[in-house]
Each structure stands twice: as structure tokens, then as C-alpha cells.
Amino acid sequence: MNNMFDLTGKVAVVTGASSGLGRDAALCYADYGADVALLARRKEKLDEVAREITAKGRKAIPIVCDVTDEHSVEKAVAEVVEHFLKIDILLNNAGVAIMGTVDQLSEADWDTSMEVNVKGMYLMSKFVLPHMRKQRYGKIVNLASINAVVADKGYELARHAYNTSKAAVRGLTMGMAATYMEENITVNSIGPGLFESEMTIDSLFKHEDFIKLYNQLTPASRHGRKGELNGTIIYLSSDASTYVTSQHIIVDGGFTSV
Numbered sequence: 001m002n003n004m005f006d007l008t009g010k011v012a013v014v015t016g017a018s019s020g021l022g023r024d025a026a027l028c029y030a031d032y033g034a035d036v037a038l039l040a041r042r043k044e045k046l047d048e049v050a051r052e053i054t055a056k057g058r059k060a061i062p063i064v065c066d067v068t069d070e071h072s073v074e075k076a077v078a079e080v081v082e083h084f085l086k087i088d089i090l091l092n093n094a095g096v097a098i099m100g101t102v103d104q105l106s107e108a109d110w111d112t113s114m115e116v117n118v119k120g121m122y123l124m125s126k127f128v129l130p131h132m133r134k135q136r137y138g139k140i141v142n143l144a145s146i147n148a149v150v151a152d153k154g155y156e157l158a159r160h161a162y163n164t165s166k167a168a169v170r171g172l173t174m175g176m177a178a179t180y181m182e183e184n185i186t187v188n189s190i191g192p193g194l195f196e197s198e199m200t201i202d203s204l205f206k207h208e209d210f211i212k213l214y215n216q217l218t219p220a221s222r223h224g225r226k227g228e229l230n231g232t233i234i235y236l237s238s239d240a241s242t243y244v245t246s247q248h249i250i251v252d253g254g255f256t257s258v
Helices: 020-031 043-055 070-084 107-135 160-183 208-217 230-237
Strands: 011-015 035-040 060-064 089-092 138-143 185-192 248-251
Touching (some): 011 020, 011 070, 020 035, 020 089, 020 230, 035 043, 035 070, 060 070, 107 160, 107 185
Parallel strands (some): 035 060, 185 248
């Protein structure tokens, strides 16, 4: 029987691949047979992930890239295509979560949130899509958040710029999905709940009362574990989802259902 989840022969590009959910996804792509282009700003971290992927028998190329800089993105995508000759999958994972309400955030904080979380996805998609359109095949997966649809109460945990940027990711996802599906390119987003990552360890996991309350409110009674996002990523990146586009799949242990 054909394995619809098999990514053998595919080339995946992962942004924010140096740590956290991006690193996990890059390694998972390799486990399912894909070769992987690793994009982020920290070369040493990327090199570590690349070594892990090559140890699995797959090809990997680490590329230093600032997703907020058009020239950097254009150069990175060109390097991927020069190396692998094509791009089949784009996982737009790079993101930031700056704490603060609208009356607390600096203009620079707001701009950083929008540039990394929204502009970065726009730029990566802008330069990857021509290659997908040429081959009439592509899978774009955008990492949004449950905070695109729900918010955190109070001042201490408020992330208004993050809420706004992740809601914008949904809008971008729907717009691209509606345009490119006829060329066999699907565009979907994922809304993770609370997972341990470099980003959340430095912010949300510092608040023990919040973690306790989150676990109480979540039907799963816990936050997400390492690797539990990978199944959804592989589904949306594989031929198991050829007729699925413009969707927002929430992976949160049921948090948003109660």
C-alpha cells in the first residue's frame, strides 16, 4: 500500500530551524524521508541540527537567514534551489512572542512582532512560491498559535502584538490558499497550544500559577510534549492532505474547546 505520509524525494525548508518546534520538525521531516534546508540566524545551532539529519541518512543544508530581510530571504531561497534543485515543502516556523499590552509595548516591540511573525512568512512565501508554481506542486505550512483565536487575561501574561500577528497569519494563510490551490499548492496553518520551547521557557513557563491553571483548564491536563506537533506537520506537508487547504488545525489538548 502507498504510504501517503512518505516524504522520500521531497525537499523541505524550515525557518526557525535552530531550536524548539522548528528543530523538532526538521528532524521529523528527515525521519519521513525528506531532505531539509535549515534556515535561522544562529549558524552553530543550525550546524548541530544538520549533523543530526545527516546521521539519519538524509541531506541537510544550514543557511543563515533573517526572515525579516528581503535580500537575506531571496539569497537563502536561491541557495536552497541551487543545492536541491527544487522546494516541495515550506514550514514557516520562525516567530517571536513579546509580552505586553498595547499601552506597555514599545513601537519597536510591536514592529518586531509584525516583522518576524507576519512579514517573515510573506517574504519566505514570496520567494518560494515561484518554484512551487513552476513544478505545480507545493505544501506551505504556517505556524500560527491558539493565540490567534484566544487571549490571556490580565496584564502579566498579555501578548497583544503576538495575538495580532498570529491572527494575521491566518489571514495570509487563507488568502494564499484561495489563490494557489488550482496550481496544486496547499497552504494551511497550525495553532499550537502550550509547548515547551526556547521562546516559552523564557516567558510563560516562568509563571508557575499560569502553568498550573493552564493544566487545570486543558482537557489533557497538561501542556504539549516534545514531538506532539509533528504528526500534524507531516500530515499537512504530505500527500495525505492533497485536498486540504486554508485550514487552521489547533493542537492544544482541547484547551480552546472549554
